[in-house]
Amino acid sequence: MENSAGIQASLSGRYATALFELARDSKALAQVEASLGTVAQALTESADFKALTASPLVSRADAAKAVAAVAKSLKLDATTTSFLGVLAQNRRLNQLSAVIRAFRQLAAAHRGETTAEVTSAHPLSADQVDALKQQLRTRIGREVAVDLSVDPSLLGGLVVKIGSQMIDSSIKTRLNSLAHAMKG
Helix, strand or coil: CCCHHHHHHCHHHHHHHHHHHHHHHCCCHHHHHHHHHHHHHHHHHCHHHHHHHHCCCCCHHHHHHHHHHHHHHHCCCHHHHHHHHHHHHCCCHHHHHHHHHHHHHHHHHHCCCEEEEEEECCCCCHHHHHHHHHHHHHHHCCCEEEEEEECHHHCCCEEEEECCEEEECCHHHHHHHHHHHHHC
8 A cells, every 4th residue: 555654653543554454354444434534524513522532631431421422423333433432542532633534545545546635725515526536537647535624824725735746726825925036
């Protein structure tokens, strides 16, 4: 797998690798990936859930109970639910976003896809994501999975990272370049 050594080197990568291998071996990759997508969305949309994962003040037992309740309400699969419990018990819920990103990279590589990290100023619509995937597929010559994030400081445009390549069409970067050119 491309970049799997780099993923395994980080703490979040080791957790993601363990979850990926468990999901692959139990033929539950699709379910776990879907559940992690739901968790990622909950992290984005729920300030309370995000605070739970980030707070060092929540005890292990309380964190485990809370993630079990969240998992039940989100209808997550059993493997992902157990995994969240392990993160809570090990006080690693603060690694959840990084674990999800690493898992997605491992799953994409397993399917023969390349993962593109895409940061936009505003959430992209399904049509925009499909158009972006098509353009990246044409440029790279193979399937591309996208890992989306939002950074309002970009003002507009996109930043796309694929491996060591970066395409930065953000308005923020263009304005900074213009300001730099005007100084010189």
